[in-house]
Amino acid sequence: MATMGRAATLRGFRELVDELGGDGVALLRRFGIAPEAVDSDDAVATSESMGWALEVAATELHCPDFGLRLAERQDFSVLGPLAVALLNAPTVGTALACAQRYLHIHHAGISVELCADPEQQPGVISLNYRDMAEVSAFSQGIDHGAGFLHRFVRHGLGGAYGLRTVYLPHPPRAPAARYAEFFGADVRFDMPTTLLRFPAELLARPMLGSDPMLHTLAMDYLARNFSELDRTMTARVRLAIDRAFLESTADIATVAAMLHTGPRTLQRALSGEGTTFTAVLDTARRDATYRLLLDTDLPLSRITVLVGLREQSALTRVVRRWYGRTPQEIRSQGRAGAVAATHANRRAANAPAENSHTALARLIAPRV
Incomplete structure (x- = not known):
């Protein structure tokens, strides 16, 4: 290893x-x-x-x-x-x-x-x-x-x-x-x-x-990107893949070049951590697809290209494998949930605030 x-x-x-x-x-x-x-x-x-x-x-x-x-x-x-x-x-x-x-x-x-x-x-x-x-x-x-x-x-x-x-x-x-x-x-x-x-x-x-302030910001960055002590190389490969989605093609040769190492060395290091480049790429692609479906209005054809797939039908297949739904279903259901959450927040903002005694009583009251 x-x-x-x-x-x-x-x-x-x-x-x-x-x-x-x-x-x-x-x-x-x-x-x-x-x-x-x-x-x-x-x-x-x-x-x-x-x-x-x-x-x-x-x-x-x-x-x-x-x-x-x-x-x-x-x-x-x-x-x-x-x-x-x-x-x-x-x-x-x-x-x-x-x-x-x-x-x-x-x-x-x-x-x-x-x-x-x-x-x-x-x-x-x-x-x-x-x-x-x-x-x-x-x-x-x-x-x-x-x-x-x-x-x-x-x-x-x-x-x-x-x-x-x-x-x-x-x-x-x-x-x-x-x-x-x-x-x-x-x-x-x-x-x-x-x-x-x-x-x-x-x-x-x-x-x-x-x-x-710099310490707080740096610690937040480290916690978000390097939380698994035994997956150091995996974390680096994941960050490189995310960057490659925006800049180039996220294949192993490109990612290895970004990390100034060889594809075989990269695979050996990932194998020692119990994973493979294909598995890390699949997880990165899954997360990027979900964000793009929910947070953007990009057409599915454009999302397909951004996550490194060749055909929109391939995007549909992998999304079904990941989530059991089509890309369009995820986008529609996600937006419906966002609208419902917005209405709930507005109702909460307009409701009279509980005083501390009322809130405490509600929390400790026996439930039936």
């Missing part, structure tokens, strides 16, 4: 490789990652390909702290829409809770979780960073992820935040002093997992420069 992540995870990779004397474009292509994909918020790549790109860059360029260097130079826009929610959260605790819930939309194989301090020191809490990549040799990816997370917390608080200790699950790849310099704290290697230990009181501290 291919675990997918946003190719933006490697934003800045090309430039860093070039600065170190390598060829960033060629190195990305060697692992099947389109160079332009890293500049997109939608493009995806396999976790394994990104992990190997980091490892090989570090080895071939004789740069053992490559993962830390990449984390050091990236801005938080690599997280796409998630960055807006995180950076505008009211407190550090809220931001980390948001990351715990939605980091999967950036990379399906990575998660963070607040947990008790393994050293049981009072007033200290731990942030556990987990990389589910099955190839345990991806230490550069772990360094990059832990380093990026550390920079985010430091940015949110406007500077040093009292980080006590960092646990890393691999031997030091660069001199230990380099890790201590980067994190500004003691770093322990060959630990069971990746942890950042810091004072628990920081969770209540406000995020620097946050905007509550």
Whole structure:
């Protein structure tokens, strides 16, 4: 099963490789990652390909702290829409809770979780960073992820935040002093997992420069579009299909190109999530058809084209399969229901309002 992540995870990779004397474009292509994909918020790549790109860059360029260097130079826009929610959260605790819930939309194989301090020191809490990549040799990816997370917390608080200790699950790849310099704290290697230990009181501290309105809007967007934690690739494909209905043809080749990946890779990722491209397309087509029938006056011939069907008779067949009714019946019944709802709202608006005692009595009165 291919675990997918946003190719933006490697934003800045090309430039860093070039600065170190390598060829960033060629190195990305060697692992099947389109160079332009890293500049997109939608493009995806396999976790394994990104992990190997980091490892090989570090080895071939004789740069053992490559993962830390990449984390050091990236801005938080690599997280796409998630960055807006995180950076505008009211407190550090809220931001980390948001990351715990939605980091999967950036990379399906990575998660963070607040947990008790393994050293049981009072007033200290731990942030556990987990990389589910099955190839345990991806230490550069772990360094990059832990380093990026550390920079985010430091940015949110406007500077040093009292980080006590960092646990890393691999031997030091660069001199230990380099890790201590980067994190500004003691770093322990060959630990069971990746942890950042810091004072628990920081969770209540406000995020620097946050905007509550932007946070609310971003959280609403995430909740509407990325509610199923185990269907990350499915959600991305669904969004791409919805966009393709408006811009082009929603076939697998088009959608894969929109996500900067190949059709076979896309199918493998969807299969790992228990679905297929055909199933996602059918659901998207069903929902789009229903909206167009109820919310527009477009003729059925035009709706047929918009949802990617060739003949109006095909539209009639699939609508019968989905809803047990014809397209025209759905449109007519939907409008009749809307008219009835309008009349009911008008009657309610003209009725005398109940006082609070009357309303309470009605609610608690025994029903016969």
